[in-house]
Amino acid sequence: MTQTVFPFGGGADHSDPRQKDKAVVGGKGANLAEMAAIGLPVPPGFTIATEECVRYLADGGDFSAALRDAVSAALGHIERAVGKRFGDAADPLLVSVRSGARVSMPGMMDTVLNLGLNDATVLGLAATSGDARFAWDSYRRFIQMYADVVLGVDHGLFEEALEIAKEDKGFYADTEMEAEDWQALVDDYKAIVVAEHGAPFPQEPNEQLWGAIRAVFDSWDSDRARVYRRLNDIPGDWGTAVNVQAMVFGNMGDTSATGVAFTRDPSTGERAFYGEWLVNAQGEDVVAGIRTPQYLTRAAREAAGAKPASMEEAMPAAYAELARVFDLLERHYRDMQDIEFTVERGALWLLQTRSGKRTAKAALRMAVEMVGEGLIDERTALLRLDPMALDQLLHPTLDPVAPRDVLTTGLPASPGAASGRIMLDADTAEAWAARGEKVILVRVETSPEDIHGMHAARGILTARGGMTSHAAVVARGMGRPCVSGAQGVTIDLAARTLRIGGAALAEGDVITLDGAKGQVMAGEVRTIEPELAGDFGTVMEWADRHRRMRVRTNAETPADCRMARQFGAEGIGLCRTEHMFFDAARISAVRQMILAEDEAGRRAALAKLLPEQRADFRAIFEVMAGLPCTIRLLDPPLHEFLPTAEADFAELADATGYGIEHLRRRAQELHEFNPMLGHRGCRLGITYPEIYEMQARAIFEAACALIGAGAAAPVPEIMIPLVATRQELAILRALIDRVAAEVFAESGCEVEYIVGTMIELPRAALMAGEIAEEARFFSFGTNDLTQTTLGVSRDDAARFLGIYVDRGIFARDPFVSLDIDGVGQLVELAAERGRAARADLKLGICGEHGGDPASIAFCEAVGLDYVSASPYRVPIARLAAAQAALSASR
Structure with missing residues (x-):
């Protein structure tokens, strides 16, 4: 056996x-x-x-x-x-x-x-x-x-x-x-x-x-x-x-001790021994924060101005042996180690070693320095990093010159900054966060039962515990700012109130945490954007050197485009034009177009929208000059743009001259029982071609105007959504080619462009060979492809998907990480059949899965040309794409 x-x-x-x-x-x-x-x-x-x-x-x-x-x-x-x-x-x-x-x-x-x-x-x-x-x-x-x-x-x-x-x-x-x-x-x-x-x-x-x-x-x-x-x-x-x-015992008197230590600082990445210990104690006393631990090294104690002797001072022989072990284990495992130890009557015993959890900032510093030390190579450094942890570095931090009303200080257990409403238990924190509130979980000390509230919170504050307490370790792993062992924090759970320093507060009041300094502040403190240089820049250079796939962004505003380019985006993989139509200045014209009784009425409304759309695309092209920009023509069902409030109907009646009852009747006629599978996507372009004509004209006129102004030419990639048949794409491609020819003739300017489609229906994946005869590119819209393949609404699935994951029906939420066994088969099949029909077919993915490392690894295996992610996930995708390429080359 x-x-x-x-x-x-x-x-x-x-x-x-x-x-x-x-x-x-x-x-x-x-x-x-x-x-x-x-x-x-x-x-x-x-x-x-x-x-x-x-x-x-x-x-x-x-x-x-x-x-x-x-x-x-x-x-x-x-x-x-x-x-x-x-x-x-x-x-x-x-x-x-x-x-x-x-x-x-x-x-x-x-x-x-x-x-x-x-x-x-x-x-x-x-x-x-x-x-x-x-x-x-x-x-x-x-x-x-x-x-x-x-x-x-x-x-x-x-x-x-x-x-x-x-x-x-x-x-x-x-x-x-x-x-x-x-x-x-x-x-x-x-x-x-x-x-x-x-x-x-x-x-x-x-x-x-x-x-x-x-x-x-x-x-x-x-x-x-x-x-x-x-x-x-x-x-x-x-x-x-x-x-x-x-058992070995750390609670056998003053010559015994227990502790948790790291071979490098898990918060900053500094190459210095870091940890805590307690004389005459067992490990639970350190980890659970039952007693306030002491500093491991003399330097750390002196820097903190603490009085209790460090282990280095109180037990020099045991500390020297521990330092020798630190060096040996880090060289053996070639990584920062998290070590639990016990000293029993002067003798050192090791209870555990493991690669230590660390903040994203520390992980980058360790990777770069360990490569510099010759401990590891670039490949190892890249494969070791957690792409999702980079998210910790891509968001604002506290402005150093902003006023701070510091209520108290504690231990800087996990760096970063967060503001939010005080919540005094995990269930309440989770409930408020689900309503869209930013919350800070405040506890005497956290326990494993608080895990859901810690995940829901923007930051964590505890009255007890040290740098290696449960709150500190879990917060660092989650990338949440944490201040532990804060002085003067008392909580009255029955009254749902607390005191922080001299301030009397109640659940729901706003505080700010600075996890790097251990400060707790009243109210919300101003933030600044992150700087993506230094170790971050070095790692991104390594990633770009080793990856094969390109990384684009999902963006439809100039601000998002600028942010994405700052993060290294190499083009736009999805520009959702419907978001532009919801602008308050143009929604009335959009509604006039939708509620018009005939083509003439629609064209009159669209004429009002053309200059707005042209300006939208020009602003995007200016930011993304010289890069490919995939623009999805109008996709959602028209009912999403229609008014529901009385004031909106009255405003629309004034603009159109129609009576309110007529408008209500017309809106009711457009109502659909299942609109996500109804009159949307390319079906709009087939039945109301003037909509797509206007958008195509706006794209080409914007590009030509930009070239006329001496800017670098964009590369528009016009995406037809929700295609299920070759004929749909053939009809709409011909429409776009006709509009392009008209604009080029009128302006005396020509722009390179291609027409393709989003593969988001199972039939489209199965018929990819035929559809590729009309398409120059496929972009896999894995949000809708997952929805239509599984028969699961992504808007309603949260009610049961957690249970499905817990019970092992799904290994992961299929809207977060691609269902490779099911949806993945359709992607692979479509890629294979599409390229068999058109060898130069460009393939990408633009669903939310484009920012998920596991899904990116699948895209590498299938041979897609690029992934597209939201701006803040572009660096994550760059690193994940490099890891996928390195893993594939092993």
Whole structure:
């Protein structure tokens, strides 16, 4: 049978290649085995493969006999390595049980520490450690964690009991409590378990172990994990591994500690050790922000003006060993590492290493500097970057000279700036954001259950926690500004109010966060546009050097065109002309055209629109001079332009001379039951050719006027939308050619242009060979092609698509990332048949998928010539196109 339980450390054999495969043993398991193999101090343990999680969930929560036997054998490996027995009352082996998916999902799945403690083994731990306080503290931690994770008892009940115990004794901090205090609290904790769980806290260590393994497997399918996977495009069928490891203790007095550290600064990318530690603590104290951590290095402490000694000063020998490990691991993995460590009575132990999450700015700096250091090459640097993370760099930041009413300061946990309304819980933040409000999530500290609210928020503020707290790590990964551990933030959830510094605020009030400086400000602060030079510019140069596909933009205003060119767009892939018709100055003429009773009436209204359209196109051509510009002729159903308000009908009546009742009747005649599949696109051009005549004339006259003014000639690519047959395109192409000839004759100027179509109907994809005989280009409109292929309205799908993704019916939202198995087949078929009929057929994509990295990789594989994305996604598309080309060339 295939091995699914892999021992590591303690002299274990690490030669099986599956043990280094993250898909098999998860990222944590693979890295633990790798660290042990290269001789680093890793507590011995074993990893249960991800396939066992998948099998467990598929089998309804059962463990096979083979798995139980393999775990028992692997537990024996740990016992032999450390010289202790699991469940031994005199000298017990304790273990940790941690999750470990193939990609990092910080805080999303469950962990249990100190497993194996019970009423008997706690006495053995006290005797062998010589520290009864430590033993009983560890037991109460275990009960709280196990009861929360495995038994489903609210952890807040235990926190409340701890606070009561401290108040009764007059203690200010946990560290003041003695062994008898912790022992009494253990009794209180066990009583809570009985009251809430209905049964005593489990005493048998093997029962504890299998309960924890079950909880880790179950946590893969928890609500918070499903949300995280959906937000980060992680397939639900991967499963998680389980890592069982001998415990080492950071809470054994002043010579013990725990910490989280990075080999480079994850916020700025600076090549400097970065992290936090706590004396006499366990890892949960750092990550969860339960205690305020201390600085790792002397330089960081002095820069912050902090008094508690850094690890470098307080534990110089352990710090020196940690610094050696930092250097070794970064050179070994050739990437910035995120390391969890424990110091047990002066001895350093490594609990985890992984490629650290970082801000987009830090990722760019690290990539450029690591290439400069010779650590990696350009190819590796490009493939390592997350294209979607670039979005963090493409939006405004706070104006440094704008007035700031600083309410308080905290830790600069994740850079960037955001303004929004205060929301005090995740559900409320999500609900307000869904209504279009900008929100800031404010919490005492975040937990994994807050993941949906953190994603909905523009920024995150916490009263507690450090630079490696849950809020900080997740915010950096999401690209959200975060200020953690802010001074003077108190929240009254019952009243939905809070105080920040000296200011009394209420939910819904506006604040601004500066995640780079750790400042919290009243109201909204002015922003400035980003500068796209330095490391960003270097990476974009690399991307352009390695990509094959061109990158265009979807834009229909000069401002959008200028922004897109600044971001490196190489033309327009989609200019939606209908957006121009909604302008308040021309909507009346548009409505007159639509409601006209005959062709003469329509032409009279269109004559009013011609100069406006000509000016629109000239302004765009001036910005995009010399570049191809794909212009889609009028596409949406006419009812979208019609009035609905009484005032609009009255205004239209004055303009046309028709009575209001006549106009209402005419509007009702144009009503369609299913307008998105009705009288729209090329069907408008076939039935009302004068509309497309006017638009074609405006395009050619604008281009000729620009050439006459001495500007570089644009290259108009006129797109006919919603074509289903060759005949439709043939008729409308002839119309456009006729108008072009007329304008060229009148102006004495000729402009190079081509006519093509948008492939957005399944029939068009199937008949692409015939349609290509009339088309010089195809642009795949994957928004509508997805809609018509799946039979799903993109305007209404949000009601159920989230459930479909959670249940694995769709791996991803098909309107965000292309449905390659279904819609992708149509794109590939159309490309193949189109080029078979016309070898020089230009192929591109202009749906929203043109800015999605996974969809761009598919476009590269199919051989499309370009992708087109919204202006702010142009850099994302440039990087993704380079990654697709590099991956294809492997």
